[in-house]
Amino acid sequence: MQLLWLRSDLRQHDNTALSAAAERGPTVAVYLISPEQWLAHDDAPCKVDFWLRNLRTLSDDLSQLNIPLLIRTAPTWAEAPAVLLELCQQLGINDVHVNDEYGIHETRRDHAVADALKAKGIGFHSYLDQLLFAPGSILTQSGSYFKVFSQFRKICYNRLHMALPKIVAAPTAQAALSISGDSLPDAIPGFETPSQTLRDLWPAGEDHAQERLTRFASEQIHYYQDERDLPAKPGTSQISAYLAAGVLSPRQCLHAALNSNRGEFESGSPGVFTWISELIWREFYKHILVGFPRVCRHRAFKPETEYLPWRDAPSELAAWQEGRSGVPIIDAAIKQLLATGWMHNRLRMVVAMFLTKNLLIDWREGERFFMRHLIDGDLAANNGGWQWSASTGTDSVPYFRIFNPLSQSERFDPEGLFIKHWLPELAALNKKEVHNPTSAGGLFGVADYPAPIVDLKKSRERALSAFKNLPSRDILEVVRD
Template structure:
């Protein structure tokens, strides 16, 4: 688990602890081998059954299977449930009985099966079993030793209540314009529910119910179309579908033809400038600084920073995937893998390698007034709009502001990437 995810987990457990105490219970925190700890808790409590929600990462599946078998051999009942997906990976297959490799037919299969169901009420009158005091939360050592996480605390409220607040804000403020506003990094146009979904603080089924209820309360002439957002959640389902059926993809290209693709030699200097938002390309730098400060990056900007790394710099997509894994609060093995391989052109249903995003035209189109750029690049806050997207056009700006000159020429690096791709393909 990356540093940003560990930060989130600490505060999510803290929020869960508070909610349980309100209901007269204590959150038991233990550390060690999972099966050994579970057996100790079972013996201490006299429990006859263990319940959990299923996970779908390859290592987690194998881990949980082993625990289930061991508990059954101990005559402890085991009950597992689907809580984080609408459609579990093994339930969707083509007419030929194969897993889906393209999103659109996958979504055509899954979408008709979605059912709007009301969440169950919180249980009341539970008789909690008192167990010996467990570890304090701090003993898990999840918080960073270097206090770089101030921005995360300002940007997020981990926990179930934070998830509900984010969902309500999205419904009230952004859902009606989601189809177009989701591409504008300078405004609140997305749900920002991804970390809450990843950590199980809210489920896709709860989100579907909330969106449906919100839409029904609005006059039919102004009723928002919830389908564009549901389709985005469908991509999340597709990512887990792929991870389950193709478990080697977090380390290997989904498209086997890319196994010998001639990526450029590792360049730590270039990588470090990219990581720190010092490339000299404003939209890329703004995205990387947003990531470092908040543990999150707008989805369109994620595609653009990934394109620069894998196409213009021709660095292997795994370098980017690993950095996102460490710095994203919503770091999710399925989504992270799908997203990076999609941009790099080597994934399932991927954008072709020759599709190379131009960060300048993308910024001019989706951040035309420079709201996003000025927010995350304070040294350029006073630069006139006609130079904001290309500050190097005025030689005095880098000297005056300290903002770096571009580390590469976008046009020539694009041409070089295409030449390499064409030669490799031949």
């Protein structure tokens, strides 16, 4: 008997561990409910709800294959070895199959489970599935992990040109087992159920995920390079939640993109090339997570930036978190996040840079806030994005390149359509005033909208000064020695 331990791979098709288990013999699947671990990792309630809804759909799909889905509780991952060992002994399991996950806690959990099982003669098999390339397989000539994305991407493209990763065949139905699947809870204590409006934005299941991917690849991907930065347009794929939960695989995404471009990477559609680059960015940050595990420990990738004089400004942090900064593009983006569990990628950068540069508030505050609200919350991507914007990360934006949120707003939401959708109190303003309501006249701007909590010019100068006065890396190495 084989056991498939599902984690962030909630799909039936192109699932490496599922297919491998089914090839070996009769298979049972299990999913661990770990609420204390999820709380410790700041997983958003809407994300937990999304997992449960996708699990429910997957359970139905697996039942068509006569693979029962069992549900067990391991409040923290420290309890996973005992819970899984007990299940294996109850069912007479010979081997456990998993798809690799990445991060310090995930790696420790899997090593502990493998050790516990092997001590009892039970096999533990892990597979590359969440990525196109295994961490450690894309290295510099000196044998280290890449720190520069463009160099990493070049190697990835060379490898993909040589051989595309193949889609894994889905298993066929097995003989029925005398084991019944478990029912899934409707909710998890400690995680509020999101609104039905939010749920409707993110329907669960592979069919919906594939439909979204297919529609994007056939209709929108060729405009992606031109429209991906425009938050008022549907210029992005909006499949990130499905990728994070493993309802879609990166292989499926890559093949869909290439099929829309006659198999070409660099030539043909610029939109396809740009979108595949975004898939590689996802890959890059996962590799960074493994190669430089300090980023898993809430540490800056660039050690010298740990000495930045971050401000303790709780009232300003709260205003930013609640969409009351007085800068419309920032507040509209936050309102989008709170209402939908998702934020447009360009706005993630603008919002993050405003917090870390204009307010000079620690990027970790923003990273945590995003994880607590994102339906597509992913440690590697979220950490990588925040450290990029804060100029503390690998291949990050130079510290002196600070986005002006008003300029960004005028450039990427020129008519103010996105702002007016999320901030209806500004609907009466013209397309110039809507980006900066204090310019609308009068001493107080718009009555129902707050004044900016920070002076953009002065706060920019403050951030530049903070970075310029950091100790150099050479000095830090001398101090450590």
